[in-house]
Amino acid sequence: MPGAAAVVERVFREEYGRLIASLVRRFGDIDIAEEAAGEALVAALERWPESGVPPNPGGWLTVTAGNRAIDRLRREQLRDAKHRAALVHEDPAPPAPRGPVEDDRLRLLFTCCHPALAPEARIALTLRLLGGLTVAETAQAFLVPETTMAQRITRAKKKIAAAKVPYRVPEAADLPERLDAVLVVLFLVFNEGYLTTGDGDPVRGDLTREAIRLTRLLRLLLPQEPEVVGLLGLLLLTEARRGARVRDEQLVPLGEQDRAGWDRALIAEGHDLVRSCLQVNRPGRYQILAAINAVHTDAPAASETDWSQVVALYDQLTRFDPSPVVALNRAVAIAELDGPTAALELVDRLPLVGYHAWHATRADLLRRLDRTTEALESYDAAIAATQNRAERAYLHAKRDEVGARRSPFRAGSAGGRIGGGRCVMAAVRKGRFTADTGSLGDDVVVFLIGMRINRPWRVRAWWPVFVAMPTMLRYLDAHPEKGLLGYEQAFLPAPLIVQYWRSFEHLARFARDRDDPHLEPWREFNRRVAASGDVGIWHETYRVSTASIETIYANMPPYGLAAATDLVPIKRGRDSAAARIGAAATDEPALPPY
Amino acid sequence: MTHYLLSVHGPAERNEFGSYGSAEEMEDAFAATGAFNDRLRSDGYWVFAGGLAPAATATVVDGQGATPLMTDGPYLETKEVIGGFWVIDAPDLDVALKLAAQGSKACRGKVEVRPFDGLA
Numbered sequence: 001m002p003g004a005a006a007v008v009e010r011v012f013r014e015e016y017g018r019l020i021a022s023l024v025r026r027f028g029d030i031d032i033a034e035e036a037a038g039e040a041l042v043a044a045l046e047r048w049p050e051s052g053v054p055p056n057p058g059g060w061l062t063v064t065a066g067n068r069a070i071d072r073l074r075r076e077q078l079r080d081a082k083h084r085a086a087l088v089h090e091d092p093a094p095p096a097p098r099g100p101v102e103d104d105r106l107r108l109l110f111t112c113c114h115p116a117l118a119p120e121a122r123i124a125l126t127l128r129l130l131g132g133l134t135v136a137e138t139a140q141a142f143l144v145p146e147t148t149m150a151q152r153i154t155r156a157k158k159k160i161a162a163a164k165v166p167y168r169v170p171e172a173a174d175l176p177e178r179l180d181a182v183l184v185v186l187f188l189v190f191n192e193g194y195l196t197t198g199d200g201d202p203v204r205g206d207l208t209r210e211a212i213r214l215t216r217l218l219r220l221l222l223p224q225e226p227e228v229v230g231l232l233g234l235l236l237l238t239e240a241r242r243g244a245r246v247r248d249e250q251l252v253p254l255g256e257q258d259r260a261g262w263d264r265a266l267i268a269e270g271h272d273l274v275r276s277c278l279q280v281n282r283p284g285r286y287q288i289l290a291a292i293n294a295v296h297t298d299a300p301a302a303s304e305t306d307w308s309q310v311v312a313l314y315d316q317l318t319r320f321d322p323s324p325v326v327a328l329n330r331a332v333a334i335a336e337l338d339g340p341t342a343a344l345e346l347v348d349r350l351p352l353v354g355y356h357a358w359h360a361t362r363a364d365l366l367r368r369l370d371r372t373t374e375a376l377e378s379y380d381a382a383i384a385a386t387q388n389r390a391e392r393a394y395l396h397a398k399r400d401e402v403g404a405r406r407s408p409f410r411a412g413s414a415g416g417r418i419g420g421g422r423c424v425m426a427a428v429r430k431g432r433f434t435a436d437t438g439s440l441g442d443d444v445v446v447f448l449i450g451m452r453i454n455r456p457w458r459v460r461a462w463w464p465v466f467v468a469m470p471t472m473l474r475y476l477d478a479h480p481e482k483g484l485l486g487y488e489q490a491f492l493p494a495p496l497i498v499q500y501w502r503s504f505e506h507l508a509r510f511a512r513d514r515d516d517p518h519l520e521p522w523r524e525f526n527r528r529v530a531a532s533g534d535v536g537i538w539h540e541t542y543r544v545s546t547a548s549i550e551t552i553y554a555n556m557p558p559y560g561l562a563a564a565t566d567l568v569p570i571k572r573g574r575d576s577a578a579a580r581i582g583a584a585a586t587d588e589p590a591l592p593p594y
Numbered sequence: 595m596t597h598y599l600l601s602v603h604g605p606a607e608r609n610e611f612g613s614y615g616s617a618e619e620m621e622d623a624f625a626a627t628g629a630f631n632d633r634l635r636s637d638g639y640w641v642f643a644g645g646l647a648p649a650a651t652a653t654v655v656d657g658q659g660a661t662p663l664m665t666d667g668p669y670l671e672t673k674e675v676i677g678g679f680w681v682i683d684a685p686d687l688d689v690a691l692k693l694a695a696q697g698s699k700a701c702r703g704k705v706e707v708r709p710f711d712g713l714a
Contacts, residue, residue: 116687163709164596166686174688 004049012041014206015058016132021104022062024111024167027069030129030157035072040065105130105210106217107167113181114165121156126185127192128153130214131207140198140387144453145494175222182218183231183286186211190235194242195251195388202390203246208239226280230287233273237293240266251394255302267297288317307336324350328358340368353470354495356385360395367402375402428557429567432593434580435551436566444485444561445501445543452494452536468521469497475517482510486564500564504543550580597641597710598690600680602703606649606673613677614702626700634682639693645678677703681710 016037023033040061054060112125127133139149159165170178193207215232222228244261245252252258274294277287292313299305314330327350335343344365352358359382366375379399383392437444449469476484483506489497501507510516525537551561558567570580575593578584604613614620634640649668656663668675680697684690690707698705 114687116691162711163598163690163707164686166688170688 004053005045007053008041008044008048011053011057012044012061013132015061017105017108017130017210018058019061019065020129020132021108023065023069024108024129025104026066027073028167030160032069032073033065034129036065036069037061039068039072043068103217106214106221107169109182109185109214110169110178111160111165111167113178113185114160115178115181116163116165117156117159118152119181121152122181123185123188124149124153125156126189130210131189131192133192137198137200169221176225179218179222179225179228183227186215186218187231187234187286190238194238194245195391197387199387199389202249202251202388203242205242208235208242211235212239226277226282227284227286229273229280230277230284230290233270233277233290234286234293236266236273237270237290237297239263240270240297246390249390249393250397251388251390253394254296257302259301262297270294270297283316283320285317285320288313288320292317305336307333311337324352325355325357328352328355328361332361335365335368340365344369354385356382356391359385360391363395363398367398372402428555429553430555432570432575433553433556433562433567434570434574435549435553435560435562435564436568437546437549437551437561439565440485440546441503442546443503443543444546444549445504445507445541447499447501447507447539447541448496449499449539450494450496450537452538454534454536468517468525469495472517472521473497476510482506482516484510486561488560488563498560500561504541507541548581550577552577552580595683595685596687596690597713598682598684598687599706599708599710600682600690600694600697601676601706601708602678602697602701603674603706604677604703606668606675608648619702623700623702627697630697630700633696634680634693639682639684639689641681641683643678643680646676649675 019037019040020030020033023036024030027033027036043064044057044061048054109126109130112129113122117125124138127138128135135150135153136146138153139146144152169175190208190211193204193209193211196202196204212232212235215228215235219225219228219232240263241254241257243263244257244259247258270290271294274287274290277283277290292310295306295309295313310333311330314326314333317326318330328347331343331346331350334346344362347358347362347365350358359378363375363378363382366372366378376399379395379402383395383399386392386395473487476482483502485500485502487497487499489495511518511522513519549561552570553559553562553567556562570593573587574580576584576587576589579587611617611620614623631640631643634643652668654665654667654669656665678701680693682690682693684693687707687709690709694705694707
């Protein structure tokens, strides 16, 4: 059976949440549930390729995992008190209904979103246990190292077990106060499915469908709560467009979508929900977002969108959520109403320099204003800031379209040499090269600076830190006399910039000069962020004698120190690192140079 | 059922009204705490509870060496210390958190909820 492993993986992924939730309910322990699910996956990988996929693959996985869990518990029951306790707990029958809605996944959702867990752990656990994302994918979604995410998830699971966070839907009286955390997580799960963070499937319908399914259940629990209705409306009106959203593996923006491909049934249902919210008249964030999406889905063609209505709704939303991301979306609507110049003015003021959608929006506005060079730079920045394949494909296509309007080579890039004409599509130089450190003085200063987002949840605390650096780099780029020679930057697992400075004095002067854009963000950091611990910052400075540097760039475009100076071919007798750095008198490379 | 320690944290410095602002406030808190204790007993959650003498009366003993080493004062010199605690037996964390909220309101202090790993 061709591609059987892929089928197993897809089924497993789609069934993971249901499988884990039912195992947790039966055995009362997340670890046991995850182990058993893993064993069921192995069994499926062994059997399905030969026997074919069973007619009810989810049921097969559930039965197999349940049997594996029981086998395991029997084997280990004399050894381990925890497992003994779990065996006592083993309960194959669904519990007697306590509330209006009984569903294993809804139960587990409330456990994952329990207020006794840290907010960042809630969404991570939900994506892991109900969304079936791997720890690596979850880490990627939060821009933290995989080990950090693994620890975060393990710690939360330990607390759930030790402190006995219950697996159940809270009682009616406690529901309203538990609701917000759940709504936030459901919206984030949906968003992760609608535009995945990593470079796997660009859109994951299993996640969007699961978020919708859980929101529907939540609405059965709380039929009177307008924000639940609002969230459901928002998700349905967004989901309705999912089919038209990717074409030829490329993201298609709202304005360019084939509206015949939209799901009319979902739209009708979503519009009904928005109308019922309006009648209740207790507006909230999700209801307004739903209303905005109702305006979009109401227009027979993009050109017939009632943009003044959209802007008015964003104005209202700003009162509930005055975040720069909302302001960015409002600016997109302003562009349609008042033109790209007005919108760009708003967009440029937003502190979102690390956010792919900010760059993509700027790129589009600049393109419409025929500011081609800047548009190309913004497309590059947007591409660099997203890993989603479909979004990258779309941005690349747009970028090429804009680039075709002018000469193929141009200046500007995310790293490279300061003040000089930087080459974006910097051509790969085939062969072995080294940096021309001879063009430097006796010393060069290497400065590493980075940050760590300790509480990704508290976006407003770390954004200013995140965005201060690009502002500084742009300034330094325009002022080569300040002494920054070049830089490279990386965003994963945590933002890191390597800078090459002409001298320590240049670096120190820039750091302290009242007129340079460093002192103010520094003061601001101390004043607002340092005490909270939401974000960490660090730097390391190396004053290096140029004689004790060796570099090699094989089949690379100008990069790092070579981009800051020049890329020169490696000289004869300088093939080994030891020879280049002056540690050996003879040149004896470990392998013959190519 | 799981046992939980509900520990009350408050200022290390106490005045003539304990950690309260006035005699009246102190009496109100004592009365409310007494009523809360009665409820814990009648609802079957009660295991043990007590208020502690000031942290300054504590002695730290390190018996790991040949002769025990005594140090006057609490293990950690902090501005906030444990002033008292309950040990309760509850079916799950939700129940424990609810009881902790009631206890906190009664005694007018912040309460930390921590599960026991086991009881001897």
